[in-house]
Amino acid sequence: MEKLDRRLHAFRRDLADTRLKGRVEADRFVEGWPARVAVPIVNVHSAPSTTAGMDTQLLHGEDVQVFEEADGWSWVQADADNYVGYVESAGLEMKTEHLTHVVCVPRSFAYPQAELKTPPLRCHSMGARLHVSAHEEKRGTRYAILADGSAMIANHLQPLEQDDGDYVAVAECFLHTPYLWGGCSGCGIDCSGLVQLSMQMAGRACPRDTDMQENHFLHEVEQAELRRGDLVFWKGHVAIMLDDERIIHANGHTMTVAIESLELAIERVARLYDRPTGYRRP
Known part of the structure; x- marks a missing residue:
């Protein structure tokens, strides 16, 4: 077997x-x-x-x-x-409704009606998929009306067929989001969850865990060649290159999504664990 x-x-x-x-x-x-x-x-x-x-x-x-x-x-x-x-x-x-839109900001509230002053019913993360049945405008704010009658801010949603293109820009939206082991939402996220959700919003398939991602993206580059969008892998950790010197990653050091120098991150991690296992270009 x-x-x-x-x-x-x-x-x-x-x-x-x-x-x-x-x-x-x-x-x-x-x-x-x-x-x-x-x-x-x-x-x-x-x-x-x-x-x-x-x-x-x-x-x-x-x-x-x-x-x-x-x-x-x-x-x-x-x-x-x-x-x-x-x-x-x-x-x-059960799968019933035809989903039409996806949340495109880190977090957004659903209100009982098209009125932002009402207490929200729930909070959806970026990546949540919803059925929008209508739109309504009140005092200059446009609302998307969901299948259950609740309302969300319309510009917090985008059509499912639309994507954001630049997955690094999506990752930047999560700056300061709390680190959460196993998390992949705007309420808490881990390193590979940040990579996966950001890529999904950019219309790109991506596996969930760090080892899966390192094995999935096979285009290896040297550290000196790194540029925006490349991935840096350690054993059990991944970071996204923000430019040729800085990374953005969900990490247990700051317990947030944070930006830091790649060189400083390599030195800091090496003192406790080891150096990067590889550099990949998605």
């Missing part, structure tokens, strides 16, 4: 994705059924428990395949990047 990455393939000893039949051993193979994230953010855990490690997050409107639902937990695989894990079932719904 093949040795497959459990982060990217849904298989356990007792249960596996039917598409893996013949590639893995399992007591039972099942076909997944589609569902969609129905809340602003769901945490993806390594086991069906809120105390289990959080590996990543999924945002409103992201689609998944569900392979098991039991005791309030669903074992799922994300359609966008194939990541596998456990989410609380209450955060999922």
Whole structure:
């Protein structure tokens, strides 16, 4: 049998994705059924428990395949990047609405009506996908009306088919966002989550974890050749080149998304861990 990455393939000893039949051993193979994230953010855990490690997050409107639902937990695989894990079932719904727009600012509120003075119902992260059914203007502010009747600031959303082009500029929007292990939202983000979400907003596919990203982007460059948009990899960490001297990264040193000198970062990290493992040009 093949040795497959459990982060990217849904298989356990007792249960596996039917598409893996013949590639893995399992007591039972099942076909997944589609569902969609129905809340602003769901945490993806390594086991069906809120105390289990959080590996990543999924945002409103992201689609998944569900392979098991039991005791309030669903074992799922994300359609966008194939990541596998456990989410609380209450955060999922059947796929019904046609999604039209995506949040294009780090965070934005949904209000009960087209009135920014009303207490917000929830907060969506950049990357959240939504269905806009209408628009309304009040006192010069244009609102997007969502399927449930709630309203968001219209210029905080963009059509799904539109992308931002420059993924580094997207990453800069997250400056000072708190660092969160496994986070990939405007409420908290980790190093590889920053790379992935920024690239997705720029219309580029990107795997989730640092090792996956280093193996995905194969165009190697030398440190002296680095320019804006290149990636610097350490074991378990990744940073984005802001220009030929500075990086932007979500990091455990400042516990934020921060900008710093690449040379100083290399010296600082080397004292505790090691030097970069490679430089890549996406």
